[in-house]
Amino acid sequence: MVYGDVTVVVDERDDLFYTRVALQAHRPAEGRITVQPTPASGSPAALAHDMLYALGKRLAPGPNSPDVWLDSVNVAWLAAAAWGVATGVRHVVVPRAHLLTIRRIDQLLAWRELTGAQLTLLWQKAPRGLPPMLARVERRISGRDQFEALLAEPGPIPARPSFPPAPPMTGLAAVAAGQSASRQPQGTRSASMAPGQRAHPCTGAMATAQLVQAAPALEIASEEAAALAALAHPLIAGTLSVLAFTRAGLGSLRFTRDLDITGAVSAIKLHGVGHRSCPLYAVPAWARPLLAGARTHHRLTGQPGDSVFAPVLVAEARHLRAHAGRLPRLDLTRPAGMLVP
Known part of the structure; x- marks a missing residue:
């Protein structure tokens, strides 16, 4: 070798x-x-x-x-x-x-x-x-x-992370970082299906971003962002960061795929039951390296079609709950505690 x-x-x-x-x-x-x-x-x-x-x-x-x-x-x-x-x-x-x-x-x-x-x-x-x-x-x-x-000497890999800066977007595709936090995120809804008819797969984040605006991320203190960034496992860090800036339920992350995170890690799409409501959220700058780590971890496992966060939502849920408990100021214990054991 x-x-x-x-x-x-x-x-x-x-x-x-x-x-x-x-x-x-x-x-x-x-x-x-x-x-x-x-x-x-x-x-x-x-x-x-x-x-x-x-x-x-x-x-x-x-x-x-x-x-x-x-x-x-x-x-x-x-x-x-x-x-x-x-x-x-x-x-x-x-x-x-x-x-x-x-x-x-x-x-x-x-x-x-x-x-x-x-x-x-x-x-x-x-x-x-x-x-x-x-x-x-x-x-x-x-x-x-x-x-x-x-x-x-420069190394063989460019000195930049795997999440390049988001390209400028206009119109409805723009990430509305300045929107009011009270605005409800728009999502995609599945068309009603006849019995036995095969459902169309839910579109990914890039396609959704061309149709709807991303809901703005909730702000957290810099100390909490630093605590999340120091978490050792990328799936734990990625999952808890999404909870922190969206306050979404854990069930919404269960079906998050690789294509539900934009290439620049500027937006993430979550999924409701039956894909009846699948909101798109803007990813704040502090969380982009954490979601990039989670996505890279998923890709290195060689299972691109599966859920990115699946391993910590079921098999390793106890570790996720324990880490949520160690971040009391973010108050993530309740949503993390709703995981399947």
Whole structure:
């Protein structure tokens, strides 16, 4: 297997210069993060947790934490991949890579293949200890100038998130951010069907936006928005953010598909029972990265036809309810508590 965008930086003398430069290179807004592995952690998902931390996510503490499901290796790495892609990470630097086990190095390489980001590993001991998968890496450098030049290079992914700015829209298709919050959202209604007649599928958000205006998002305090942005799992963050800016019922999210979120993540369409009322909501700027993370997570699972939020509305509903309870100022406990167990 060839890892074309993996670089091993050999620092045999463990020069403090390399560690300092690696830490200074952590600039998430520019698409580059530095992941510091937790020393001597026996948790199988520890390195994925370190990746989430570098991405600005914080796992809830405690033995009965609502983030306990992120102790699963696959769940944790999928969450880290979704956030990495959604926020436009293009270069990851990992100091002290010589302390990682073979299994964790494999996990990092698999994450890189899934996201397409560039990976730079600082091997801070003699190169003869390189494991086989790193010994095969085509790009190995040593020397201060080479290392600084490497961090100045653009990565393989553009330095922008996967939700570009919304294009200007006019007329009824415009997102009415300045509308009165008392206005009721318009939606689409299914035509009455004769017995046995096949119903037409409900149109997605882009098509709906050409016909109706998006209902304005409800405002929340910046502290609450920051608390939502720090949630580690993209489906939890995405679901609770929709509840926060729409105050819609959880049942409306049960049938939300990928095509119900516009490409620029500027609007989301929810669905009523039988599609009799399917309102379109404007997505505020603070929530766009969170919905982008949820949508990316859904796409990485390879099930594009299913509901984006389905896993946390049924199988992992208890975790969603627990996180809602940890955000009392948003008062999301009641709608989240109505989930199917």
